[in-house]
Amino acid sequence: MKPSSTEVHQRISRISAHLYPSNPQMGEGSMLERANCRAKGGAPGFKVAILGAAGGIGQPLAMLMKINPLVSVLHLYDVVNAPGVTADISHMDTGAVVRGFLGQSQLEDALTGMDLVIIPAGIPRKPGMTRDDLFKINAGIVRTLCEGIAKCCPNAIVNLISNPVNSTVPIAAEVFKKAGTYDPKKLLGVTSLDVVRANTFVAEVLGLDPREVEVPVVGGHAGVTILPLLSQVKPPCSFTQEETEYLTKRIQDGGTEVVEAKKGAGSATLSMAYAAVKFADACLKGLRGDAGVVACAFVASQVTELPFFASKVRLGRTGAEEVYQLGPLNEYERIGLEKAKKELAESIQKGISFIRN
Numbered sequence: 353m354k355p356s357s358t359e360v361h362q363r364i365s366r367i368s369a370h371l372y373p374s375n376p377q378m379g380e381g382s383m384l385e386r387a388n389c390r391a392k393g394g395a396p397g398f399k400v401a402i403l404g405a406a407g408g409i410g411q412p413l414a415m416l417m418k419i420n421p422l423v424s425v426l427h428l429y430d431v432v433n434a435p436g437v438t439a440d441i442s443h444m445d446t447g448a449v450v451r452g453f454l455g456q457s458q459l460e461d462a463l464t465g466m467d468l469v470i471i472p473a474g475i476p477r478k479p480g481m482t483r484d485d486l487f488k489i490n491a492g493i494v495r496t497l498c499e500g501i502a503k504c505c506p507n508a509i510v511n512l513i514s515n516p517v518n519s520t521v522p523i524a525a526e527v528f529k530k531a532g533t534y535d536p537k538k539l540l541g542v543t544s545l546d547v548v549r550a551n552t553f554v555a556e557v558l559g560l561d562p563r564e565v566e567v568p569v570v571g572g573h574a575g576v577t578i579l580p581l582l583s584q585v586k587p588p589c590s591f592t593q594e595e596t597e598y599l600t601k602r603i604q605d606g607g608t609e610v611v612e613a614k615k616g617a618g619s620a621t622l623s624m625a626y627a628a629v630k631f632a633d634a635c636l637k638g639l640r641g642d643a644g645v646v647a648c649a650f651v652a653s654q655v656t657e658l659p660f661f662a663s664k665v666r667l668g669r670t671g672a673e674e675v676y677q678l679g680p681l682n683e684y685e686r687i688g689l690e691k692a693k694k695e696l697a698e699s700i701q702k703g704i705s706f707i708r709n
């Protein structure tokens with residue numbers, strides 16, 4: 353018997369809901385058209401969610417992740433504008449299937465089944481502010497998002513970008529501990545922008561191509577906690593005291609340099625998206641089982657007496673599988689390390705107390 357038009361419509365809606373779960377950009381007309389497509393889905397690759405995907409970092413980050421061949425499914429979540437960004441990015445002729453999720457009621461759908469969750473949600477600095485000034489608002493945002501992760505994708509690798517990273521990573525760890533899902537290997541504070549900047553500024557001083565330069569940056573992600581190890585630059589080189597001081601200060605103040613240049617319109621977004629994708633790509637290569645994937649990140653650590661510290665880590669199938677020691681430091685770096693640890697200890701404690709108290 354021929355199905356009625358209502359039955360046909362219901363069937364098409366069911367198929368469409370399967371292909372595009374919770375996709376707020378879909379109108380009924382587009383559902384009909386898309387249900388008739390021969391979409392296969394299921395290309396090999398990883399499922400990645402970006403939380404804060406409509407923001408200054410989120411949008412270019414989403415675009416770059418859509419290009420990444422290791423990504424099969426890309427979930428874009430935000431409390432505003434997610435449908436527009438999703439519609440836009442979904443037209444790119446690359447492999448990843450893009451789905452949009454808008455508002456708290458769709459957070460769980462956005463997170464379910466994800467292998468990697470990248471979090472650039474939260475407010476950015478304006479001139480005159482420190483990253484710690486963002487704590488009041490961003491701490492609560494990170495807590496809510498991490499509660500969602502603990503519930504819906506507790507095994508996902510988390511790349512936390514929201515500032516102040518020195519406190520938001522301890523917040524995330526406490527949320528996961530409370531939920532009984534904490535795996536220290538899977539929680540990574542993103543400090544790759546410090547490395548990207550360090551490579552660029554050091555290459556400038558040495559007259560080299562930045563792609564040939566590798567600078568380890570350890571400690572944390574704010575002011576004096578950002579500690580470039582210029583004695584360990586590759587290719588091996590030496591700096592005068594003047595160069596060392598100039599480079600250390602420029603790397604530590606890189607974020608402020610952008611905040612001031614943007615005159616109230618936010619902080620680094622484009623270089624951050626680039627740095628976040630570099631780091632996310634390393635995490636995905638680790639998940640795939642590639643050997644020798646190493647990057648700097650702010651992680652649970654026994655490298656110093658502090659519970660969290662940024663250093664080089666080896667990324668593997670289960671996240672940060674090895675946290676490397678700092679290696680030999682010169683006198684200038686040893687003094688810098690002491691300053692960094694003092695500030696870091698307070699920021700870490702502030703994050704922990706936010707959840708415990």
Ligand SMILES: NC(=O)c1ccc[n+]([C@@H]2O[C@H](COP(=O)([O-])OP(=O)(O)OC[C@H]3O[C@@H](n4cnc5c(N)ncnc54)[C@H](O)[C@@H]3O)[C@@H](O)[C@H]2O)c1
Nearest residue numbers: 404406407408409431472473474475476513514515545624
């Ligand atoms: N780790 C780093 O190296 C680094 C570098 C640059 C910026 N940042 C930080 O990244 C954060 C974002 O910066 P931005 O320039 O993209 O800011 P932005 O204001 O342009 O974008 C933030 C986005 O987060 C969204 N958002 C707010 N609350 C949310 C919630 N509860 N759930 C989901 N999304 C939510 C907003 O709607 C917005 O789209 C800031 O905290 C900034 O300081 C970190």
Ligand SMILES: O=C(O)C[C@H](O)C(=O)O
Nearest residue numbers: 477515606607608619620
């Ligand atoms: O400086 C900021 O506030 C943003 C970010 O942490 C950066 O380093 O650019």
